Amino acid sequence: MSSSLRMTLTRRLALGSVALGLMAVALPVQAQDTIKIGLVAALSGQSAKSGEAITRGLTIAIDEVNAKGGVLGKKLELVRRDDESNPGKGVLAARELVQREKVAVLFGGLDTPVSMAIVPYINSEKVPFMGVWAAGTPITRNGAAENYAFRVSAVDEIVDQALVDYAVAKYKSKTPGMILINNSWGESNEAGLKKALAGANMKYAAIEKFNDADVDVVPQLTRLKAAGADALFMVGNVAPSSIVVKSLDRMGWDVPVVSHWGPAGGRFNELAGASAPKVHFIQTFTFSGKLTPKGEQVFAALKKKFPEIQTTADVTPAVGIANAYDGLHLTAMAIAKAGTTEGPKVRQAFYAIDKYDGLIKSYFKPFSTENQDALGPKDYIFTRFVGPEILPLTN
């Protein structure tokens, strides 16, 4: 190689590296033009509708915030990753969003096992986490000295109290049984239901577990029936919950089913068939019935943004939309209050939020270090499917 050629090459290399260096300096500046909001949720698989609902709620709220000039002078930008309802994939996605995308706040999806896996990570990274669906009690009550997990959603332990109260008030149940999904969400509710029953001085007939892939749960239900269950508490996602209903049908066992909100995550009415309306389940919000002005406004925005939404039946997992909508507004308020996107300051700012007129309710001091859940026992309603629509039940 001639020396002149070598010199040219070296010069080119030097120029190239200067250019690269400049780009490296320039790129983050461009990336900082927006504040990124991360979402790790089920965007595929049997709970895909939940991820879609959360996305819709976040999108509407982000549009509203951005229309008013954004936060700290920057627009909010949503970055989504699919966890496929798999905790391992969820943690990987969370890492990618925190480390590479530098999201300011990370939103979580429907699956408790996924959120449970992500929470220790965000606590160690000091990035606030906003749960808007998964209800597992330990997600927010995780025992960390500095807890970064906040939630605008149901909390299993409080839901379980409500389920027990409902079964007693509505069905005069004395010895209810439990049919629970065999994962950490099921466990969280097993603990919650036992505690609630003990509080009400009641005994349970039996506890049975079932799996996502079960085709037939007649054996489990047969055990519950033999043990004398006079009502069933059901905890499971759409597809397995519908297998419970079909198995009950086949056995010809007409027992009241009081359920956590799993059935709301998809086409429960189609999967469970004619008996779907028999299942009464808990929600934090429904667009059906009489809406508040805020409800009207959000519903109109949804119809405008997503043309496939025509009626209230098209927004079936309303909880996902409403929780995400309120969660995003509260998050935007926290970032604005903090004056920065640094995790520890945003966390403190969540505690400082005073008042927010939301979609689900009017929040007053929604978060404190003792209680990082914005929704409480008074914020639940019981509903059921009528056709494809989730309608509130009046007790």
Add this chain to the structure above:
Amino acid sequence: MLLTSALISGLGLGAMYGLIALGYHVTYAVSNTVNFSQGSVVMLGAVLGYILGIRYGLPMPLAIVASLALCAVFGLVVERFLVRPFAERGSNAWLMATVAGGIILDNLVLFTYGKEPRSFPSVLAEKPVEIFGAGVYPLQLVIPVVGLAIAIGLQQLMQRTKHGKALLAVVQNADAARLMGINVRGAIAGAFAVSALFAGIAGLLIAPLYAVHSDMGTLFGIKAFAVAILGGITSAWGVMLAGLLFGLMEALITVSLGSVYTQILSFALVIVALALLPNGLLGKAGVKKV
């Protein structure tokens, strides 16, 4: 009542495992290879049936025949591209290739068919009938009948007909079989098509009892493989019998001890059974004649 409903549930489930496991048996008997995407073909049968019969509204018998034909074609594709190139070189890479094929199929279906589980209505799974005090869908009774009929047919075909014997000759000594004028490649390809056909039938039979979605076949595929090994993969009878026993065992454990113990005990019992009968229930030790 407690026992009858468990027995009927168990037999129905067991027959499904057996039917899928027969697919492993067919290819193993002919070529000593199996299609590990069998679980995905179960799903393919159900998804195609749903798309053709419900989404596009074809008459159901036509939709079923077309779905099964496409499943058989998939079996041929698996053999040609995922098994033959490796097996003919004496490599065991077909193991991984067929697993990978199944994962690819699952994901292709996820993106084309959709993410949500859908219901596959059937007149045979609408109103339960009562048998010894336990409610059963007529379809749950059809499944064991179909499974047993196929097992009997297969056993007869293999042992009594010229074609069946030709298939068995292939696995004994492919070269000798070829010299005797047997179309070895054709026989193996045919076995994979039949294997996929069985999985497709199982998928269509399971679909109305369950929900149709892209990962519905995974667990079935794994359990069916356990069943195939338990039954002695070389015997169609053994495989079907093992399927029924496995289903019954699951149901009985659930009813007597509770669902927490089902998976632990049923798979532990499979291991015990194999320790006592290394060739499976009705399988014979392979004797290589030199």
